[in-house]
Amino acid sequence: MHRILFVCYGNICRSPMAEYIMKDLVQKRGLEDLFEIASAAVSDEEHGNPVYPPAAAMLKKHGISCRGHHAHRLRKAEYEYYDRIIAMDRLNLRILDRITGGDPDHKIALLLSYAGSDRQIDDPWYTDDFDTAWNDIYAGCTALLEYLLGY
Numbered sequence: 001m002h003r004i005l006f007v008c009y010g011n012i013c014r015s016p017m018a019e020y021i022m023k024d025l026v027q028k029r030g031l032e033d034l035f036e037i038a039s040a041a042v043s044d045e046e047h048g049n050p051v052y053p054p055a056a057a058m059l060k061k062h063g064i065s066c067r068g069h070h071a072h073r074l075r076k077a078e079y080e081y082y083d084r085i086i087a088m089d090r091l092n093l094r095i096l097d098r099i100t101g102g103d104p105d106h107k108i109a110l111l112l113s114y115a116g117s118d119r120q121i122d123d124p125w126y127t128d129d130f131d132t133a134w135n136d137i138y139a140g141c142t143a144l145l146e147y148l149l150g151y
Contacts, residue, residue: 011041111140
């Protein structure tokens with residue numbers, strides 16, 4: 001079982017997009033029984049909120065539902081539970097380090113590192129560029145899945 005937690009600042013744009021894109025990729029390959037996929041925030045600012053409407057619209061445009069999502073802040077115990085904690089940007093990495101007390105098990109990485117890039121995924125909350133966010137997140141999730149499946 002692969003347990004993956006995607007993380008961004010508020011858990012209303014990038015990390016839920018990654019969660020639901022990854023779930024869709026896994027479902028299309030019939031591998032749902034091999035994965036547990038979720039998302040979380042590094043802040044409490046959006047606690048309980050649904051996916052931000054433009055992010056939800058981007059998912060819907062690609063036939064992916066995010067219904068029922070509610071933002072929550074990552075808890076230190078989740079570090080122990082998940083095999084991989086995938087951050088969207090370097091600020092997320094710094095805050096994750098504070099929340100978890102470090103990464104002794106080397107579980108934390110930037111999403112685009114799986115696609116061979118050291119770029120971070122810009123927050124579309126600020127850029128209003130949900131197309132670029134979609135493309136980057138989709139590329140990262142596809143590469144992460146291929147990595148986990150040994151391709």
